[in-house]
Amino acid sequence: MxxxxxxxxxxxxxxxxxxxxxxxxxxxxxSVDLHSGENFSPEHxxxxxxxxxxxxxxDEDVIIESNNICQYxxxxxxxxxxxxxSPKGRSDVxxxxxxxxxxxxxxxxxxxxxxxxxxxxxxxxxxPEKLKAYxxxxxxxxxxxxxxxxxxxxxxxxxxxxxxxxIVAVLRxxxxxxxxxxxxxxxxxTLADIAYSPYITRLDHxxxxxxxxxxxxxxx
Ligand SMILES: N[C@@H](CCC(=O)N[C@@H](CS)C(=O)NCC(=O)O)C(=O)O
Numbered sequence: 648m649x650x651x652x653x654x655x656x657x658x659x660x661x662x663x664x665x666x667x668x669x670x671x672x673x674x675x676x677x678s679v680d681l682h683s684g685e686n687f688s689p690e691h692x693x694x695x696x697x698x699x700x701x702x703x704x705x706d707e708d709v710i711i712e713s714n715n716i717c718q719y720x721x722x723x724x725x726x727x728x729x730x731x732x733s734p735k736g737r738s739d740v741x742x743x744x745x746x747x748x749x750x751x752x753x754x755x756x757x758x759x760x761x762x763x764x765x766x767x768x769x770x771x772x773x774x775p776e777k778l779k780a781y782x783x784x785x786x787x788x789x790x791x792x793x794x795x796x797x798x799x800x801x802x803x804x805x806x807x808x809x810x811x812x813x814i815v816a817v818l819r820x821x822x823x824x825x826x827x828x829x830x831x832x833x834x835x836x837t838l839a840d841i842a843y844s845p846y847i848t849r850l851d852h853x854x855x856x857x858x859x860x861x862x863x864x865x866x867x
Pocket of ligand 1: 656657658659660681686698699700701711712713714748752
């Protein structure tokens, strides 16, 4: 039995769901309420000490980190291959996945918090004490600092400016990969396409689609 700890708005969860669908696997969702901080509960932290989703539980095995979960599913359930055959192709996919973990995820997250989540957090934790308690629960020290900034400064946060510059650089890189193929690596759908798609959708939902206005390969 496969269980996925998830929330509908989570980009990392969306890529795992995409893989599960491609593989035709049956699975059960376990909803985690990120808005109420359920992800910081002791039960959740036992499964993922980072206090985040997604978490995949496959029988007894607990797998964390969305890119890692996608690769795990591809190896364990090879019926529909989502990695290229060649070592070079697989290496190219892994390089692209690494870029997400290095900064794309946190950059898109910076924009999401600064533009879309900021007001909700400010309303929900509407006294300095409540906000402090919410921030204090976040296990990662860097995230504690950046989240405070997004709530206090919104898009004026210097981290958001850096994030947008880095996102544009990633989009340009993807655009060059899409010149000769509708797929990022080779001529078939791979984990790279699946992993990037929720971030592009999120940027679109944040009305940031203008960032790729001059990148024609996207529209193909
Ligand atoms: N590198 C992790 C990032 C996980 C992550 O940041 N998940 C978000 C949802 S997409 C989350 O749980 N956020 C809740 C929080 O940080 O409070 C992965 O790819 O799984």
